[in-house]
Amino acid sequence: MMKEDACATQLICGNGEFNPAALDRFVKKVKFDKCGISYAVVAIMGPQGSGKSTLMNHLFDTGFQEMKIECGQSQTTKGIWIAKYVGIEPCTIALDLEGSDSTVRGEDDTTFEKQIALFALAVSDILLINMWYNDIGREQASGKPLLKTIFQVMMRLFRDTPKKTTLIFVVRDMPSKAPFELLENRLKEDTQKMWDEVSKQAHEKSPLAVFFNVQVVALSNYLDKEETFKEEVAQLRQRVVNSISPGGLFGDREGVVPASDFSLSAQNMWGEIKLNKDLDLPAHKVMVATVRCEEISTDIFKQLKENEGWLVLQNAAETGPVPDFGGTVSSILYTYLSKYDEKALYYDEGVKNSKRQILESKALDSAYITYLTMLRHLHSKALGKFKVRLEQSLKEGSGSFNSSAQNCIQSSMHDFDQECKDAAIQQANWDFSSIRNEHCRDLLSEVKVNYEKQFSESLTKQVEALLKGGGGDFWASIRIFLNRNDVLSEFSAAIVHLEENKERLYKLIQNFRDYARQVVEEKAKYEAEHSVLIHMKARFSAVFNYDSNSIPRIWNKKGDIRTITKDARSASLKILSAMAAIRLSEKPDNIEKVLFSSLMDETEDPLKSRTWEEVSSKDTLITPRDCKLLWGQFIEETEYIVNKASSLHVKIAKAKCEQIATNKFNQLIKSKGWLALEEAAKTGPVPGFGKSFNSILDTCISDYDKEVADFDEGVRNSLRQLWKSKALNFAQGVYVTTLPHLCSEALDSFKLGLEESLKKRGQLLDSSVRTYTQSSMNKFEQGCADAPLQLAHADISSLREKLRADMFEHAASVFGAKWSRAKSDDKRMLYFMLARLAISAGLAAFGIPFYYTG
Ligand SMILES: Nc1nc2c(ncn2[C@@H]2O[C@H](COP(=O)(O)OP(=O)(O)OP(=O)(O)O)[C@@H](O)[C@H]2O)c(=O)[nH]1
Ligand SMILES: [Mg+2]
Structure with a gap:
């Protein structure tokens, strides 16, 4: 009857099939998986029916099935059985093996025997070799072939590092009078002899002691001397317990796998053995560790990925920078790596560490994308802040461009570096230089854009001021503006901290120089294409309507509209001349001369061509032909200004002359001469009335002429005529009253x-x-x-x-x-x-x- 608590279970069936389900049940039931690596395995081998199961049951209370004496010599234990020795620390597992030299399997079938021997050697710390006292010294008795088998398979277990196993020869039915020392020596000698005879391949010269710790125990006949047998078994148990206790015989437990993996390990080994492969225990241990650490790592990684905090963090990082990103991620990683360390504690150091590294790097890999996203956020946040700051600083205009830019760059880089450091994950040694470089590049291009904008605005102002001012020295002034040293030095000073590479810095400055030229060219092209007429008209209007002191012209005086018109047109033509071609080089040309001679002086008309002499087509902005067309349009569109001035001139003259004429008329009719004439006329005809009146009138007319001298001749003449005839008619009216007299x-x-x-x-x-x-x-x-x-x-x-x-x-x-x-x-x-x-x-x-x- 099997004892329940020991849970004797068939691990490998008689047909060689491994029983994983039964083993798993056993492991769980006896809580073997909780033992870590603190356990020992004791196996027993020996001829069939030699009392192996009986001995194991007495030793460890395992409850293996024993042969019933009344059934005769029949095979009882088949395959390998497993049971737990209850109530001892460390946990002790007993393996009961099918007997060797089984007549049941027949002479040839030593394969299974070798397979289970190999399995027992691989998994056990102590191997009990059960043998009859009477068989000692007998060549063909099962003891010797068994030992030979053990030694042979031992060689298949290790290629490099030996595993040391305690071999305890348990001699059964030891006669009470037989001297034990003799027996012990004999057995040890035989063993040594056997060792020497066996081919050990790579370990040919290795002594037996390297592989085996050989001990001998003799037991009395259980059937005949049960009590003595039991006492001796108790001593043997003690020896076994001492051996497996810490500091005992097999302290060296290099190749051991954690108890939780015993099932996996055993199954795997058996699989290998069945395939008739050699068993490399360290490799096997590595295999188990690999499988298990992989499992642990996968599980931990899954847990990590599903960690609430981690998910929240990842989501948060999608939308913006997460405060204390580095600290939080580091702490989560630490937690899960610690979990791994805990779970993988007993596995092969190398495997454990390498799997940990893989886990760590997998975890870091998955964090890396978030980290990069985080850096991107930091970058764009810092860049946004930089843009605003720079713009504000430039708007305030508290310092030069260069000092504003440098301050903003320094504080942005400082903040960015600090934030990147804060986002760093302890476990990783990530370098943020790439995003830092990108940040530098973006700051640089931002500075560049601002500087170019500022330059462009100031150039535009310059161009407009020059055009407004008449465009006389337009290109000379532009050349001076472009060659101003401070323009380039300010730019290079602003970006010097962002670009330390001298060559690239030089290139940037060179690019800026090209940009500046390009801006000038584009601005000139734009003006030539869209605004030249506007500028010409504005210039015309300015010169025509204002005098040299910028005082608006008053058209009430004698204004020479024709001369002023000519001056204003000349001024406008200078703009057209400036805009006709790009002159960034100092090469002289005759555009102005040609334009003046053909459009102002109208002495010749060479403006039919599409090209200017000595000006490349690339630099031509307005062809001679187009200049002519533009000029025509200009004249047409400014004509109204002249006309308006003329009509204003006449209108004002008219009003003024009218006023003066009225004054003169009033002056005349109130003059003494006239009043006397009028008085005289009341009494009769006045001789020489007309002559006298005309004389008074002439004086007044001459006064009128003096006063209106600056006004339009036509206007003043016509008004003179008007008021003169009015005066004459008036006098005539008075005179006519004298006619009846x-x-x-x-x-x-x-x-x-x-x-x-x-x-x-x-x-x-x-x-x-x-x-x-x-x-x-x-x-x-x-x-x-x-x-x-x-x-x-x-x-x-x-x-x-x-x-x-x-x-x-x-x-x-x-x-x-x-x-x-x-x-x-x-x-x-x-x-x-x-x-x-x-x-x-x-x-x-x-x-x-x-x-x-x-
Ligand atoms: N002579 C002798 N017989 C014993 C002793 N111990 C047990 N037996 C008897 O030997 C027989 C076989 O015992 P088991 O313990 O079943 O032997 P076994 O080696 O496990 O047998 P298999 O599993 O069939 O290989 C039983 O009938 C036992 O009673 C012993 O010390 N001396
Ligand atoms: Mg048995």
Whole structure:
């Protein structure tokens, strides 16, 4: 009956099949897997039916099946059985092997015997060789062939390092009187002899003691002397226990695998043995360690990957820098590597360490991507911060570009280095120089971009200022600007800490120089293509509308619009000339000369070509032909400025001249001369009225001319004309009021003359009438001629008619007086005729027809 607690289990069946499931059950049941490497294996070999199972059961209380004496000599134990010696430390495992020289298997079948012998040797620390006392010395008894087998297989166990096994010969049925020492010597001698005879290949010269610690124990017949047998077995147990205790016989447990791997190890060994391969125990141990450490490592790695903290960290690192990344990862790694160390404690040092290294590097590998992501975040964060800082510093303009850039670079590099160090994982020796270099490169390009931007802005300002200023020395000024030393030295000083390689630094500066030229060329191209007309027009407007002191021109004075227009066009043409070609070299050209001669002076027109003389097509910005077209457009589009100025000029002149004319008119009508004339005219015609008035008017006109001298000639002349005629009309109006006086004065003079004449003797009436008609009419006409303007026919004809009628009436009355003294109608008729003729004759001189209607 098997004892439950020892759990005797068949490890290898009689047919040679390994029983892993049973072994696993056994291991678990007896908690063998908890023993670490602190365990011992004791195996027993020997002829079939030699009491092996009986001995093991007495020694370790293992409960192996024993042959029942009543059943006779039949094989009991098949294959290999395993059991645990309960209640002893360290854990002791007993192996009971199928008996050798089995008649059951037949003579030839030594293969299985050798296989289990090899297996027993490989796994056990103590090998008990059970033999009958009576068989000692007998050549063919099972003891010797068994020993031979053991020695032979021993050689297959090790190639290099021997494993030392304690061989205890257990001599059964030792007669009580047989001397033990003799027996012991004999056995040891035989063993030595056997050792010497066996071929040991590589270990030919190795002494037996290197491989085996040979001991001899004799036991009394169990059947006959049970008590003695039991006492002797108790002593043997003690010896075994002493051996397996710490510091005991087999302290050397180099090749041992952890108990938890016994199953794996045993199974694997048996597999190898069955394939008839040699068993390399250290290699086997390495194999087990490899398998197990691999398993542990895989498991730990899985745990690590699933670690909550690690997952959170990884996720967090996806989106941004994680604070204390290095510390956290280091601590997680430390935890899991420690777990590995704990679990892999008993495995082969080399394997354990190498697997640990692999685990560590796998863990680090998986952390590396996150670490890189982390560095990327740090880099972009630092870069972003740098950009803002630099921009702000430049905007504040507290220092030079170079000092701003250097400060920002230094603080960015310092922060970045510190953050990278903080992100470093203790277990790794990762170098962040590559991302650091990238950071440097990015800072450098940021500095470069800013510097280029600043340069470009300042160049643009320069170009615009030059174009605004007339573009006279445009290219000379640009060349000076480009060659300014401080431009390059400031740039190189700004980047010197980011690029320590002299050659690359030189190249960068050279690139910048090229960039600067390129910016100039591009700016010039852009201006030529898009803005030249704008600049020309702006320049034209500036020169045309402002004088040399930048004071806006006032067009109320005598402005020479034509000259100013020419000056303004010349100034604009200089811009066109500057923009026509790139002149970064000092090579002279005749563009300006050609443009002036053909567009300003219009002496010649060589602007039909597509090229400028001595200017490469690469440097040509505006071809001669296009210059001509642009000029045409420019003239057309600036014409309105000239026109506007002209019309303004006229408008202002008109307003001013009008005002002056009004003033002059008022001045005239309030002048003493005029007021006297006007006063005189109230009582009658004023002789020389027109002449006097014209003289006053001339003075005022001359004053007017003086005052309007600076204004447009046409305007001032036309206004002079206007106000002059207004003044004349005004005076004329006054004069016309004197005409009735003139008329009555002329009649009075006619009457008086005629009266005086009639008093004289011999004076013919008709001749007097004729004379005085003529003289009165003459007086009247002369008075009319004194008007400031020639009087219109309408103004005087009625007066003249009245004068004629009055004179005729008077003359007729005078003749009538004569008629009253006449005797006949014929005479009266004659006088009447005479009077009519006389008046007609008097008037004839004035071309006035006389029709008598009465
Ligand atoms: N003479 C003698 N017989 C013994 C002794 N011990 C046991 N026996 C008897 O020998 C027989 C075989 O005993 P086992 O212990 O089964 O022997 P075994 O070597 O395990 O046998 P197999 O497993 O078949 O190889 C049994 O009948 C035992 O009673 C002993 O010390 N002397
Ligand atoms: Mg047995």
